[in-house]
Amino acid sequence: MIAGLTKRYGSRTVVDDLSLTVRRGEVYGFLGPNGAGKTTTLRALLGLVRPTSGTALVLGRPAGAASSGVGALIEGPGFYPYLSGRENLRVLARYAGAPAGRVDTVLRTVDLTDRARDRYSTYSLGMKQRLGVASALLKDPELVVLDEPTNGLDPAGISDMRALLRRLSADGHTVLLSSHLLGEVEQVCDRVAVISSGRLVVESSVGELLGLHRLVIEAEPLDEAAAITTRLLGPERVSVVGGAVHAQAGPEDAARINRALVLADVEVSGLRQEAQTLEAVFLEMTGSELVAAGPDPDGPPAQRTGRLSRRGAER
Amino acid sequence: MSTTTETEGTGSGTPEPAGPARGTAEAGRRTEPTGRTAGSLGAMTGAELTKLLRRPATWVLVGLWPALQLVFSTVIPFVSYQRGATFEGLPPEAVLASMLPDQLVLNSLSGLPLFGGALLLTLGALLAGSEYGWGTLKTLLGQGPRRLQVLAAQLLALLVVLAVAVLVSFGLTALASGAIAAGESATADWPTVGRLLRGLGGGLLIAATWGSLGLLLGHALRSTALPIALGLVWVLAVENLIVNVAAPLLGAFDTAQAALPGVNAGSLVAALAGDGATLRTPGVAAIVDGAQAAGVLAGFLVLFTVLTALLLTRRDVV
Structure with missing residues (x-):
């Protein structure tokens, strides 16, 4: 839960009086264009940056003090290039106080067992990203925070990541997922918050948001x-x-x-x-030029209503 | 196999915290979080040691100092002695005497105030600064340790590596001087255990002061190149200029030089070498007495560590 969070760097306000609530057990999408303040908010949530004002409570404790139940991948993976994937995770497991057996478990979860002996510097971007997710899962945390986990992945990688997110959710993890890719959020999230220029534009369930016919x-x-x-x-x-x-x-x-x-x-x-796609809603609300990144090149939002109804039927 | 062996170098052998037994089965049920969980300090230090020992740069830096130490304090004088030449104005007999076991402490540590210090400072700066360049500090902190625990683990691991480097330097020098004494049929007058221990402790104190300065610069500047450059310029150039140029000219510098880390390191080595030792290595000179030098160095060690702790705990990790 975040209440009235504000972060300024000098005179620039990056996050402005932001309040969000993530409920236990849900997949929560945190959506906004590049530079909207998503990563800064997540950093504050983890205690990496100190908010200028406001509070963030994670699992009932102040941010940063509650890392017990939180695993995170923030702004791309950061690992030691000269260590193998497994050694990297072992180092982190010691910091986390996680049992050594978890390393192999999370390597299996992200499907990296085959390459676990190779140096991190030889990994492809997708493998690095997956190792980042593995490190977030080391403590088997109640809340998994993933900051744009599909960045730089190919279509197959994105699809795998979605499947992984659904699996995490099915296993009872709460997932907080930030993204600027709407399709991703639309498909896996229960509720979303849309932010723009550090302000909350809307927070609601995906169904409700799309239901704004x-x-x-x-x-x-x-x-x-x-x-x-x-x-x-x-x-x-x-x-x-x-x-x-x-x-x-x-x-x-x-x-x-x-x-x-x-x-x-x-x-x-x-x-x-x-009916509207999340993308149309998003563009309407943020008024921003969102790059329609992703594997499927989309037409203008207004022409995507057909796709939505198909998706609506799946729901 | 490289991926299955890791060095738990602290010797603490701290086991992983005994959590509730958890099956290795995929998607095992989570246990209720009970406050902050993080590894013990021993486990974190072990992790830092793994990082240091697996890193090629560590071996280069820590290997280079004892190797250079041996070359300059023993190998070059020995070659010169064998040719019967005078060395820096000393007759061959005096050159031989300066390499014998009774000079072990001086010959093992004489490089520390200058080039040894520069190398160990570089190690500290790499250890701290790389974490920012690789984005690994946020990854580490994301696992739940307090920032001060991370710093403590880094410092402890660095101290272990520095202690090993000091021991290696003593070991190499002892082997060489023992061999020279035997080869030249000179008396092998080994230092007493007390002197040896004081030498090891003093060496570690100097090494730790330089290492912690590197750590401070690395954390302060959040990179590796600039801290290393600044550290090297300070150790190798600025202190020398103050001692050799500024101090003789201006009284203020003459007083101030007694507070410089390099000058105190040099004075401590001179004091540990004992009376009557020939001090010929640049940077080694008894400018202040030994006790004062040890005190000032310990003060610097504490100061550098406290400043690092303040920076690390107060700043945002971005």
Whole structure:
């Protein structure tokens, strides 16, 4: 749990009055564009940086004092290049007070047993990243914090990482996952927080966030339709985009809006519900140019509604 | 096999903390966290020793000092003696006398105030500074130890390695001087156990002072290149300039030089060498008396360690 966390470097505020709550047992997505303050927040959570103000509680203890139940991979893996993967983990296991047997267990978990004898400096980026995850699991921690664990992985690596995250969750770990890749978060997380420029934009379940359906209303006169919709929903949920009114509204609001429009003599020529991808929600909320990184090149968000409904069915 | 043997060099043999027995089965159920868990200091020191001993740079630096020590204090004078030449104005007999076992302490330590110190300072700077360059400090701290525990483990492991280096230097010098004494049929007048122990302790004190200065610079500058460069310039150049150029010219420097780590290291070696020893190595000179030198060095050791601790505990790890 993070409450009112603020971190300034000189006059630059990196994290601004941020409050989040991660519940036990969930996979929590921490989403934001590059430079939004994700890593700084996670560092504060681990006690690596001291917040300018605010507090972070981890498993009921102040950040940094509660490392017992926390394993973390923060901003890329950092290991001794001249040691093998296994030796690196052994060094860390001694620092962690973890039983020596854990080293082989976590190597198996991330599928690195075959290369465990090789020097870390000979590892590929994906293997380094996996060793980083292995080190986060050494203590078999209750909370696993992974900062962009799929950075630099190839599609197969990303898919493996997702499977690993699901396995961790199934084993009863709480996972806090930061990412700027929306697909990743959408697929594995229960709840997400979206931050931008160090501020919390929204914190909710993935389902809820995607459930903020968009109602597209084509009507004449447009101004009056917008005014009526605004009266019903409030100004923050209504916008006029390209000759149509876009309203953040679910199906339950559609009939009510339609009736109000018709009663006001507005000609409604179209009224349709659009589901959104997290990416569209994200772009709307942060207003940022998010790089659609990842293995699958995506079209503009608005054209991805079909993909979402497929995913919705899986859920 | 390289991956199955590790050196638990502290001799403490500290076992891993006895946690609840845990099956090695994949995805074993977690136990409830009971506060901070981290390894014991012994285990952490063992981890630091593993890191040091597996690192080629450690062997280069720690091997180089005793080797150079032997070359300059014994090998070169011996070659010169065998040719019957005078060495730095000394007649051959005096050169022989300076290599015999009764000069063991001086000949084992004379490099420490200068080049030995520079090498050991480099070791400390590498030990601390690399952690920042490789991003391993955050990885270490992520495993749960307190920052002071990390520093204590680093310092203890460094002390173990430095102690071994001092012992190796004594061992090599003893072998060489014993062989020379036997070969030249000279009297092998070995130092008493007390003198030997004082020599080892004094050597370790000097080595630890330089090592801890390296550790401080490495943590302060969070890198390796700059701390090493600054440390070398200080040890090899600045102190020499103060002693040989500034002190004779200005009274203030004449007083100040008595507080320099290198000067005190040189004075301690001179004191440990005993009366009547020929002090010919640069940096070795009795500028202050032995007890004062030991006190000042111990003070520096504490000061450097406290400053490192303050920096490490107060700064953000980014």
